[in-house]
Amino acid sequence: MERTFAMIKPEGVERGLIGAIISRIELKGYRIVALKMLRITPELAARHYAEHQGKPFYQELISHITSGPVVAMVLEGPGVIAGLRQMMGATNPKDAAPGTIRGDYALEVGKNVIHGSDSPASAAREIALFFTPGELGEEQAG
Ligand code: RTP
Numbered sequence: 001m002e003r004t005f006a007m008i009k010p011e012g013v014e015r016g017l018i019g020a021i022i023s024r025i026e027l028k029g030y031r032i033v034a035l036k037m038l039r040i041t042p043e044l045a046a047r048h049y050a051e052h053q054g055k056p057f058y059q060e061l062i063s064h065i066t067s068g069p070v071v072a073m074v075l076e077g078p079g080v081i082a083g084l085r086q087m088m089g090a091t092n093p094k095d096a097a098p099g100t101i102r103g104d105y106a107l108e109v110g111k112n113v114i115h116g117s118d119s120p121a122s123a124a125r126e127i128a129l130f131f132t133p134g135e136l137g138e139e140q141a142g
């Protein structure tokens with residue numbers, strides 16, 4: 001079954017949007033396979049956003065994503081990679097349609113409240129960056 005990586009960004013956590021965003025994902029029917037809150041280190045941020053290195057907004061992106069806790073998730077469902085991207089809306093909330101997460105909850109491109117993997121290759125890479133195989137399994141913790 002297809003899986004993707006999603007992350008509620010620091011401004012989403014700060015603004016109390018964790019419940020609203022997760023609720024939309026669950027109501028759609030996607031399964032939450034794994035979930036954790038963490039503070040991203042500069043090293044992890046650089047690996048996660050490696051494709052954006054050298055772009056004008058890169059430094060701001062790294063300092064922002066490391067500025068406070070995020071909620072990282074692995075989601076599963078048919079077509080979940082493209083489906084979550086549709087639910088997120090356009091990268092710039094100014095262009096994001098009402099009814100999308102960014103359209104409803106965000107105003108600025110640098111504070112667009114949610115990340116979602118953009119392809120199967122990105123999903124596999126990002127899931128492996130944030131979660132260990134054990135965290136993705138069904139074994140009991142104790
Ligand atoms: P994301 O990776 O966060 O899911 O968003 P995305 O695919 O829609 O956008 P992407 O092109 O991957 O850009 C990553 C994040 O960088 C910030 N950004 N700022 N100032 C700018 O022009 C600019 N462009 C992108 C956004 O926060 C975007 O989500």
Ligand code: MG
Nearest residue numbers: 115116117118
């Ligand atoms: Mg992206």
